[in-house]
Structure formats: structure tokens, C-alpha cells
Amino acid sequence: MHILAIETSCDETALALLEIRGGATAPKVRVVKSLISSQIAIHAPFGGVVPNLAKREHLKNLPILYRQIFSKRQKAKGKENFVPDLIAVTVGPGLEPALWTGINFAEQIYRELKIKNSQLQLVGANHLEGHLYSFLLSQKRGMINNQLSMIELFPAIALIVSGGHTILIKMDSLVKWRMLGETRDDAVGEAFDKVARILDLLYPGGPEVEQLATRGNAEAISFPRPMLHDKSYDFSFSGLKTSVLYYSRDRKLKTNDVKLKADIAASFQAAAIDVLTAKTARAVKEFEARTILLSGGVAANSYLRNAMRVMSRKLSVNFFVAPKKFNTDNAAMIGVAGYFARLRKTRSPLRANGILSV
Ligand code: KG4
Ligand code: ZN
Numbered sequence: 001m002h003i004l005a006i007e008t009s010c011d012e013t014a015l016a017l018l019e020i021r022g023g024a025t026a027p028k029v030r031v032v033k034s035l036i037s038s039q040i041a042i043h044a045p046f047g048g049v050v051p052n053l054a055k056r057e058h059l060k061n062l063p064i065l066y067r068q069i070f071s072k073r074q075k076a077k078g079k080e081n082f083v084p085d086l087i088a089v090t091v092g093p094g095l096e097p098a099l100w101t102g103i104n105f106a107e108q109i110y111r112e113l114k115i116k117n118s119q120l121q122l123v124g125a126n127h128l129e130g131h132l133y134s135f136l137l138s139q140k141r142g143m144i145n146n147q148l149s150m151i152e153l154f155p156a157i158a159l160i161v162s163g164g165h166t167i168l169i170k171m172d173s174l175v176k177w178r179m180l181g182e183t184r185d186d187a188v189g190e191a192f193d194k195v196a197r198i199l200d201l202l203y204p205g206g207p208e209v210e211q212l213a214t215r216g217n218a219e220a221i222s223f224p225r226p227m228l229h230d231k232s233y234d235f236s237f238s239g240l241k242t243s244v245l246y247y248s249r250d251r252k253l254k255t256n257d258v259k260l261k262a263d264i265a266a267s268f269q270a271a272a273i274d275v276l277t278a279k280t281a282r283a284v285k286e287f288e289a290r291t292i293l294l295s296g297g298v299a300a301n302s303y304l305r306n307a308m309r310v311m312s313r314k315l316s317v318n319f320f321v322a323p324k325k326f327n328t329d330n331a332a333m334i335g336v337a338g339y340f341a342r343l344r345k346t347r348s349p350l351r352a353n354g355i356l357s358v
Helices: 040-046 051-077 096-114 127-138 143-147 188-198 205-213 238-250 258-286 302-314 332-344
Strands: 002-007 012-021 028-038 086-092 121-126 156-161 166-173 176-182 291-295 318-321
Touching: 002 096, 002 332, 012 051, 012 332, 028 051, 028 127, 028 332, 040 051, 051 096, 086 096, 086 127, 086 332, 096 121, 121 127, 121 332, 127 156, 127 166, 127 291, 127 318, 127 332, 156 258, 166 258, 188 205, 188 238, 188 258, 205 258, 205 302, 238 258, 258 302, 291 302, 302 318
Parallel strands: 002 086, 086 121, 156 291, 291 318
Antiparallel strands: 002 012, 012 028, 156 166, 166 176
């Protein structure tokens, strides 16, 4: 099946073309093209995403990326553009004005392409499911399938860590799962972004904090590990962020205190990641899981990837995370989510839903 996917939930306009075969038991995903137009430079001066600016940029970028995605493919393959069998568009969660731009655009191209392919379908995709399924994008020529059958992967514990969400999920198969816990306040990516602001770093803060942390001592400051020993699988990162704020204020942090800032970044990062790995490990043990799946923008953090990899080795379970370019928002993952939404026949209505859950 050929899929055209569209993502506009936040500050990235993204389009992708994919080919997926194999259904829910042996999916093989080939990303033909994945284009992302980032709005980071536009939102950076405001220290966060401005919804109406995001909408304006999506409206501008969607037709540009659309032309690009087909013309490049045509050139590369020297043949006719393929007409997709499925268009998948993010319907939520995210910023509703931004989501609508993607949905309206999808409906417009659906009407145009339907003339060429009467079988064409249009599905709404859940952004969080996109992250959840993104590990399938780590297949190198179907590597996951060659190494393990999908049945051997489950049960799996999936951790989604993004700017808006921190969710722990138990998956019984590619189409059946349930949420074990989520954050009660800030998402972990949000905590990274807020700590970055405290430390005078640029937006988005995650990569900046990670970069600065490489020069710091993770044991210099013992920040709290919120809810580490709590019996639930919920998280809380707002108190940790506040501790960083008070610690920095108490020391009257100055712009040129690079060593102190690096220690704060490293110690904060270690505290957040300790909680994420400990809760994931506990879920793996409790549910006798065979696999850990890590996804979402914060999964691009090398320290977190390593911590999860080390922990999965200790527990003798598989560990999968997509290449970094598919951790942060992209449309390839939306194509995969759309494919499975169609298989499950649980389609989301084509209406923006800012608070859609998994
Ligand atoms: O998944 P994503 O691109 O967008 C949402 O769905 O929210 O995640 C964005 C979040 C931001 O909070 C960003 O700071 C964080 O992911 N992030 C990172 C890293 N790269 C992105 N956090 C920590 N370390 C990173 N290297
Ligand atoms: Zn995301």
C-alpha cells in the first residue's frame, strides 16, 4: 500500500511517502521520502510555539512540500508519480489551528487524487500512535522482521516521551494496548524546555540541555526523582523543574556561569532519566515484557537512549527506538499510524482534536 502522510500538529510541517505491506503480523515499512519544514527559527524568539504563527507557516509550507515530494520522486525514479492508496493526516493531539491546516489540505488533495485512484482512502491519524509505531521505522530492510517475528516482540512496554506527553503503555500486539500511566503535570520534554529557559538556552530546549550536559557532572546536584517509588506508573516533572528553578535562583545564576549551568543541566537530565528508566524497568518486570519501545522527541536524547539500552540488556529484553530523525515530529510515523488505523478500522473523525489520547 502506498501512503501519503501529512503532519501539522505543532511546529513542523511534514509530508512523507511510504510503502507498507504485511498487515499487523509482519509489517514492512519503506519510507520513500520524508520531508520536514521546521518552524524553529520563527518561534524561537517567543521561547515557544505561537499557534497562529504555526498555522500561517503550515498554510505556506504545505503546497511547497507537496510539490517537492512528488517532483523529487519523479526525478529519482524516472517514472510517473505514484498515486497513493491512502492519505493519512494527523487529527490530534496538538494545536487545533495547526491541525486544521493539515486536515483541510488533506481533504483538498484527496478530492484531486480520487479522480486518478477511485480506491483512494483518507484517514485521520493519532499523533501519539505515530510516535508509538515509530520503532517500525528503525527497520533496515526489514531488520526487525528478520531478527524477530512480531509475535516475539510482545508483550512490550512502550514509553512515549515528547513535548506534550509522557506515557507508559503495555502493548500486547501492534493493534492492542493499554495505557499504564502518564504524567500528572508537565511532560518530560516540557521540563527540558523549561529548564533550558532557566539556563538561558535556546528553544527548543531539549537538544540544548543535552549538549550543555555533556560538559557537566550529573552527580553534582541531587535533584529530586519525583514519583520514583510511587506504586503507580504515573510521572510528575513539574516539581523537578521547580527544584532547578530554586537552585538556580539561590545561586543567582549568571550568564557566564558555564560550569554551574552544565552541572545543573547534567544533574537535571540524570534525575529525569532515572525516573523514566526505573518506571519502564518496573513495568517490564511486572508484565514479563519481551521488548522496550522508546519514542517521542525526547527519545532523541543520547543519554536516555543509552540508559534504556543498558537497562534492556540487564533485563534481557529487546530494545527498539527509531533513528533520531524519526523521534521528533515527522510525517513518516503518521503514515504508519494511518496504516494501522485503517487495519484496526478504528478511524478518528476528520476533525482536529487537541486533546486526543492513545
Ligand atoms: O515529539 P516532539 O517532536 O513533539 C511533540 O510531539 O511534542 O517532541 C518535542 C520535544 C521538545 O520538548 C524537545 O525539547 C524535546 O522533544 N527534545 C529533546 C531532545 N530533542 C528533542 N529532549 C531532550 N533531549 C533531546 N536531544
Ligand atoms: Zn510529537
